[in-house]
Amino acid sequence: MTTVTRRPGTCPLRIAFVGVGQTGTAMFRRLAHAGHDVVAIPHNQDHAHRLGAAGIPVLHVAPGTLVSSHTTGDPAVLRRTDEDLRRRGSQAVEGTLSGDAASIVQGRLTVILSGDHAAIARAEDVLGSYTDVTIRCGSLGHAQRLKLLNNLTFVANAQLALEALAAGTELGLDPSLITQALMASSGASRALGIIAEFPGTDAFVDQVGRYMVKDVAACPRVIDSLGIDLPHLSVAAANGPIATSATA
Structure with missing residues (x-):
């Protein structure tokens, strides 16, 4: 397990965000402030309408998408999600969090990352927009x-x-x-x-x-x-x- 201190991301990307609640909204706005083109993936049509009313653009998952999951729960659920994503030409990386909304706003969040090495490398610059410490801990499910x-x-x-x-x-x-x-x-x-x-x-x-x-x-x-x-x-x-x- 390697711990590294991260700098803010410098490469603007298009990022799709799932789970735009209290914590997710803080991350969404932090990423947008860092210059990324951020959109939200709605859970359903009603959620899409609510996001639109809040001025948050929406999108649906496309091939080549990298999904970074910040959910804390049963690792088996994320593995099944990753399998489903891979069938559609996408994949997941796991990024569990330690901190709160205030930590996100200040860019002081800790993220524990696991998954494919290339996927983690692809995600790190994005996550650097709201984290200052990243801990890598192995394959998907370990985080x-x-x-x-x-x-x-x-x-x-x-x-x-x-x-x-x-x-x-x-x-x-x-x-x-x-x-x-x-x-x-x-x-x-x-x-x-x-x-x-x-x-x-x-x-x-x-x-x-x-x-x-x-x-x-x-x-x-x-x-x-x-x-x-x-x-x-x-x-x-x-x-x-x-x-x-x-x-x-």
């Missing part, structure tokens, strides 16, 4: 495995951090001082630092939990299909305020 493992670890750390904050409050400690002390000590974690950016733990659980729960649910399926056992990590991620909020 999703790594991203799922990352998200599972993040949720496990967040569950532990939330429990620590709750325990500290019950002990009569100021929550802000708990975070300050832990972040300056050996109990620090990236998850705790992100929690501290929210006005309270409930706000963190409400906003972040909605996005993480699908990844936590997908992990057991992927792990089982690979014959891997992660009992402690899976239990830590599945038990706590984030899991509770998802089932409430």
